[in-house]
């Protein structure tokens with residue numbers, strides 16, 4: 001496990017100072033990065049805090065955006081967990097520097113983010129209620145593991161299919177974990193499993209587990225090994241229980257950070273990365289209720305429903321939306337039972353939400 005290098009020296013306390021989080025930043029797609037900059041990984045984004053761990057030293061810094069930010073990424077969500085950033089450590093002020101405990105009270109050395117490296121991928125969604133603003137949840141992961149419950153609350157096929165499309169759009173591989181299998185009667189287990197066969201055909205593996213009864217959790221550990229995996233899912237599905245199981249009693253920097261930044265309160269907007277071993281990380285994301293897809297046009301949606309692939313070249317109309325047109329090969333395949341009706345329902349449901 002990485003060494004924890006926090007030291008709460010008087011000098012470091014002195015650099016805590018009042019900073020406006022609403023400060024404006026000039027965005028440059030490219031530029032020269034100062035030789036004095038340190039390269040780090042953003043491991044937590046908690047309220048307005050960006051917590052960065054230096055790649056070389058593992059030192060933790062609490063970072064803010066500089067007046068100018070070099071980033072080749074899109075303007076929304078300038079810095080997210082998983083980003084590789086370049087920071088300049090703030091110079092220590094003299095010991096009498098005044099600081100405002102409520103604004104920067106975590107006790108970490110502060111730094112300024114001056115550049116963000118290009119993201120290899122990301123998980124994004126539209127901010128609920130703000131129909132066009134994209135919100136990047138996290139970047140540079142390998143997998144998205146969607147956690148849902150078999151029961152209480154039962155998994156939602158519409159939501160699953162939104163994640164399937166978003167994962168592919170964001171360049172992430174996806175898998176699913178169906179928790180609370182202990183609540184399913186033995187005779188009904190196969191019925192639950194049948195619902196996920198369609199995803200196996202799409203190359204999406206599903207694990208059926210019970211975190212509470214510690215059933216089949218080795219398969220999750222095995223699956224996570226060697227990758228960085230985003231854990232996402234609706235509130236109540238058991239995501240926190242699973243994360244607690246996975247991290248066990250290892251010391252996690254981000255837990256310490258959470259305690260310092262929100263005094264143990266549950267923050268719904270925080271994203272945090274945990275290390276399971278040197279090559280394995282999990283990224284905890286806020287529980288979601290709704291998930292609107294970002295960066296996709298209506299007419300392209302069908303391309304992300306891969307079971308349509310063999311059929312849509314056979315539709316009568318080249319611009320067929322597969323919703324209402326006559327002689328639509330996709331609709332015919334649904335009627336024949338060759339395309340899963342639930343997946344088709346998700347397609348219609350999503351089609352109506354896109355522009």
Ligand SMILES: Nc1nc2c(ncn2[C@@H]2O[C@H](COP(=O)(O)OP(=O)(O)OP(=O)(O)O)[C@@H](O)[C@H]2O)c(=O)[nH]1
Nearest residue numbers: 180210211212213234235236237238239240241287
């Ligand atoms: N029966 C059963 N209950 C479980 C299981 N896993 C978790 N729970 C319960 O489900 C509830 C929700 O679990 P959490 O781990 O808090 O779920 P979460 O997805 O993190 O939810 P939020 O914290 O609201 O985001 C808790 O009461 C857990 O004790 C399970 O395998 N079986």
Ligand SMILES: [Zn+2]
Nearest residue numbers: 315320322328
């Ligand atoms: Zn069609």
